[in-house]
Amino acid sequence: MANSPSGDSVTDRIVRILDTFTTERTVQSATDIGRRAGLPSATAHRQVEALVEAGLLERDEDRRVRLGMRLWELALRGSHALRLRQAAMPYMERVQATVREHTQLAVLEQNEALFLERLSSPDSGANITRVAGRLPLHASSSGLVLLAFGSTELQERVLTAPLARISPETITDAATLRRTLAHIRRVGYVVAPGSIESVSTGVAVPVRDGSGAVVAALSVVLPRTAPTEGAIAALSDAAAGIRSTLTADRR
Known part of the structure; x- marks a missing residue:
């Protein structure tokens, strides 16, 4: 995957975003995700939106973000x-x-x-x-x-x-x-x-x-x-x- 100016790949950024979710922290704002993933705010918001569009993340009624059902579905296929x-x-x-x-x-x-x-x-x-x-x-x-x-x-x-x-x-x-x-x-x-x-x-x-x-x-x-x-x-x-x-x- 293409690298960013900081040297990390798109895949690296996606993994870091997903890794911010834990069994205790299931819902977050995009800003908090970016901070915990060590990403610039604009990059985090852009990447989160792309993951929401793909169904890997979901938004609730308060615009907070959680792991998406499609991620669960993909993880179980042939697991x-x-x-x-x-x-x-x-x-x-x-x-x-x-x-x-x-x-x-x-x-x-x-x-x-x-x-x-x-x-x-x-x-x-x-x-x-x-x-x-x-x-x-x-x-x-x-x-x-x-x-x-x-x-x-x-x-x-x-x-x-x-x-x-x-x-x-x-x-x-x-x-x-x-x-x-x-x-x-x-x-x-x-x-x-x-x-x-x-x-x-x-x-x-x-x-x-x-x-x-x-x-x-x-x-x-x-x-x-x-x-x-x-x-x-x-x-x-x-x-x-x-x-x-x-x-x-x-x-």
Whole structure:
């Protein structure tokens, strides 16, 4: 795509504009989008209008901007994430019915755990995770599983970078994290008390496809004092079921 005088391409500017939207910030003005994207006001307004005309962004009655339905439609066409979610949903429902706490499906996306789905009961405990939300790999049970079974390059990239402290119990020491990852690979699951919130324990297992590659993490968020054995068993059974479905889909 053609570059602007500042050297960034049209594609770069579009991505920066879309990246200003978060799970908490779903509606913005064009001026705020430009400021957050680091674009000149005139450029931001012109690019936002073009995206609105294309249906990738939409305006509300107050002329504020939100992500458009066409963007959602395009993202789902042939999406691997959609197929994975569809395969996982029946088994996630069984886990949630058994455990009666938050049940989540996450995938690796740009060095973070991206959550594709979450099922909850009205009386489920504390949980900051949202669908389409992200958490650091070292600080969540799902992220720890994805990191443990990720590539050596990914692990070294995370281990050599500063490890942000999300809660007092988040692992921030590289040597401790390395030992934790080895333990996860050995036992096939993780129990992470207090890594995100002190009142909760995350429990997660890997989800494999028909080839045996880890493609996702399946997790539950339990109250801190709750036993974990039943959750581990339910998650492991569900992961095996998802793998069977993914294997059948490849035939």
